[in-house]
Amino acid sequence: MSSTIATLGVPPVQKTSSLSSGIDVVEPTPTINLLTQRRADFTTLVESLEYAAQGETGYNFYDAKGNLKSVLSYRDLCASAKVIARRLSGLGLARNSRVALIADTTPEFVELFFACRYAGFVPFAMPVPVNLGSRAIYVQQLKGMLESSKASVALANLDFIEFLNEAIGGLRNDELKWCGTPDQLDLLPEADVALLQNTPDETAYLQFTSGSTRSPRGVVITEQALMTNLRGIVCNGLDVRLGDRCASWLPFYHDMGLVGLVLAPLAAQLSVDYLATRDFAVRPLQWLKLISRNRCTIAFSQPFGLKLCTLRARDSDLVDLDLSCWRAAGVGAEMIRLETLKIFAAKFAAAGFDERAFLPCYGLAESTLAVSFPDIGQGAKSLRVDAKTLIEKKVAVRVQADGRKYNEFVNCGRPLPDHEVRVVDDTDHDVPSMAVGSILVRGRSVMSGYFNNAEETARAIRADGWLDTGDIGFLFEGNLYITGRRTDVIIVNGRNIRAQDVEELAEQQPEVRAREASAFGISNEDGSTSVVLVVECRLASAVDRQSLINRLQQMVYMAFGVNCLVELVPPHTLPRTSSGKLSRFAARQGFLRRVNMEQPVVTINTVS
């Protein structure tokens, strides 16, 4: 291992880049840079890259077996992005035109993303397909994003181009001017144009938040919002310092993967080691091996990713691991259960993992990425609150006596500088400390809105600039604790599933009428979440009913990759509000009553 450290400590001669393929890759980019570190104090993304390009650091891509596949130093990225930008410019598009990229974990994606910024275009990342049998629904999702963004250009590598072509076949708008692979783009001539500087108020990128087929929403993030958030992450969240190096398996089409582990490291000139999401999911230990081997100090995961590591690691795997270098183990993107962190720490303590490295944070794409961080190096702090008072009075009261049932919530820290967090009740009034309510955020990282969607934007951002996060929680001594989501989002294995999307899928079946399906999540005993779909059904034959249930389960699986409990009920069973809208909350209560299930709000432990 010492030889690896020595190699990484000295800047090696860069022998190749992803552009000059065919030459064997020799070394990953070094951890130590000869360039003076600047901590995200730039006004635009391109300016960050121009600075990083003067150093030796960059991005490294590894294959499923942990072998270095390709290296993209910031220097090479800067050069190739400009070349590609000139090719894109030759297409004669207006400034701020959208460019859709299917975002596999590859150097090509990063090159294209920055090429768009150089050319003055707005890139956005689209997901790769992950679910069994999901072709039709995946193509629908792509189509939805292309239409919603009015994209002028769409790119995918060879593995995914057929899906993109299929999606383009049925587009209802005519903005799309060019579609192809990066190789095809390379055949276009370079336009002889001057690449104009970006301004802070320009849109930097769009981030789609939902896989919904009908109403995908593209979050609009300006250069200023992005740079504000990157500075917050680099300086306040991670307190980035010399010797830092990142490792990531997070998908490039997620805000945490893109902003947190592609753009933030660049803004601080750190090297990053990437493992494709698919390769992590199949063999999660490769991520830990990468951290250990390259002495990485910063790596983020959803709780689900930590769980996968714990599940798959055998004791024999621990012998070769040394995770003592890992100082910032960021955890975010879904509700954090302390239990998940404890089990992970217990398992990997033998491999040198220090639980003080845990950095549980809170954020959302609508506020670029990060909203709050606790102090670094403290580990996950939590609060035990009385379960009964929490449910009945919506107030968190610390458990004093033994034997009381309690809920334990993780401290997600304080808001970034220049950002404020409020907790309000249903009438929009601030609630006192420890009282549970809706979490609102205001600050310079907050999105400009959803692209081309004034209605959804108005629903999310108040006139006075406060963003409604859709999450609920409380503040205690200035620290934020998340207690759950409102009923319109179900989180399973780290994936956000909008209840509305599940209901829309159900309504696509001929037997199901509009507004006769209700979807919600229920908590299982082991703390996991299941999706439940209750459908009003007029079918009498058992065969027809079973066929509908099977189809619904299959559709939900294909779209979201989760199993779903389907209950068919007689018409007029689902509770409606006075305006005729379905109440998911009441539907959930009714379901729990029918199946006679006791439902903890979150995990309930007993103080022993």
Add this chain to the structure above:
Amino acid sequence: MSEVTQEQITELLCQRLVYFTEIEMEVSPETNLITHLAIDSVKLLNLVMEIEDEFDISVPLNTLVDVLTVQDLANLIHKIKLSSQ
């Protein structure tokens, strides 16, 4: 292993899948992985890992989107196996 036939792959998958789910049932080539076996994302990843180790292949994600039944999966593995030789 390189001489493995499509029938052998199908048979092997049927045997393996019985242990993959909590449901007691006969697994045939026509068995639907989603509705019959309730393969969720975690089980799917486990299955992919076993397949890759067993057949010494790499299953690209984009190929799974056309897989619904055990037979579909067997066909896919056979195809990858052939093209990797």
